[in-house]
Structure formats: structure tokens, C-alpha cells
Amino acid sequence: MRIRLLLIQIMLISLPLLLNSCKKEEDNLVENTAPTISIASLSTDSVKEFVDSVIVEISYQDAQGNLGSIDPDINDLEVKDSRLSQPDFYHVKPLAPEGFTLNISGKLRIRLSTLFLLGIGDQETATFTIRLRDQSGEWSAPVTSDPITIVR
Numbered sequence: 139m140r141i142r143l144l145l146i147q148i149m150l151i152s153l154p155l156l157l158n159s160c161k162k163e164e165d166n167l168v169e170n171t172a173p174t175i176s177i178a179s180l181s182t183d184s185v186k187e188f189v190d191s192v193i194v195e196i197s198y199q200d201a202q203g204n205l206g207s208i209d210p211d212i213n214d215l216e217v218k219d220s221r222l223s224q225p226d227f228y229h230v231k232p233l234a235p236e237g238f239t240l241n242i243s244g245k246l247r248i249r250l251s252t253l254f255l256l257g258i259g260d261q262e263t264a265t266f267t268i269r270l271r272d273q274s275g276e277w278s279a280p281v282t283s284d285p286i287t288i289v290r
Contacts, residue, residue: 171201171202171276172272172276172277172278172279173198173199173200173205173270173271173272173276173278174198174199174200174278174279175196175197175198175199175268175269175270175278175279175281176196176197176281177194177195177196177197177268177281177282177283177284178195178196178197178245179194179195180192180193180194180195180283180284180286181193181194182286183284183285183286183287184286184287184288184289185253185286185287185288185289186288186289186290187253187254187255187288187289187290188252188253188254190253191249191250191251191252191253192249192250192253192286193247193248193249193250194217194247194248194250194266194268194283195245195246195247195248196245196246196248196268196270196281197243197244197245198233198242198243198244198245198246198270198278199241199242199243200233200241200242200243200272201241202239202240202241202272202274203233203234203238203239203240203241203242204234204239204272204273204274205230205232205233205234205242205270205272205273206230206231206232206233206234206273207229207230207231207232207273208231208232208236210229211229212229213227213228213229214227214228214229214230214270214271214272215227215228215229215230215246215248215268215269215270215271216228216268216269216270216271216277217248217250217266217267217268218266218267218268219264219266220264220265220266220267221256221262221264222256225267228248230246230270246270248268250266253286253288254288255288255289255290260289260290261287261288261289261290262287262288263285263286263287263288264285264286264288265282265283265284265285265286266282266283266286267280267281267282267283268280268281268282268283269281
């Protein structure tokens, strides 16, 4: 009787442990999440039109490692000048080996060259809003730079 009671207790304790340790394979896959970005630095806060460039450095992190593309016609980096209605798009080369799911992080440098004044004044202020898309089509939340003054 004692042995039977001991076996029942062992079964009652081990059954929940066994059920919790078994997970479907799909539970172990990385969720389809958007990359995250932040602005790490700006090279300057003032440029002379048609002469100087601004380098915006962004930090990125992506749980799947599927940022960038080998296809140069795919533009996954969006940069919008606050003075314009439409953004510009840029190509990003692969930031991790193709076919691997890796949690990656790093920095990207974006050169904004040949900035110019849109109006007739001697200076304008602009901010740049940036987003990054992964190969799954997920866009990062937008980040906006500090103001940059463009002078004649």
C-alpha cells in the first residue's frame, strides 16, 4: 500500500513537469518582430548648402537578423526631410548571413549630401525622420533627428 501511494505521488509530481517541458517546435521560433532603431549621433547641426554633408549614425537591433538585401533594387531605408512631402529611400546591404536567424545589432552611417535651401531665405532648419524595414516587411518605429540648419 505504501509503495502504491508513493508511485501515485511521484506520478502526480512528474506529470505537470513533463507537460510543461514539452513545447511545440513553433513555440521556439523567433516571433516576427520589427527592427528597432535609435539615432546614435549627428556629425553636425549646421551645413552649407551644396557643400557640406551630414552623417546620421543610427543604432539598430533585429531579433531575426533579416535586415538588408542582396538585391540593389530593394530600398529598405526611408529618410524623410521635414521640409518635403515624400521620403527618399536607400538600399541597405545584408547585415547578417542569408538564411540564418540571428539576433543582430550594430550601427549604420547615413550620409545626407548636397542638402540645399528650398526657399529664398538665407537659412532653413530641417529634421530627418528615419525608418528601417526588414525582409519580412516590418518597419521600425520612426526616429527623428535633432534640427539641422542649412545656410547659403
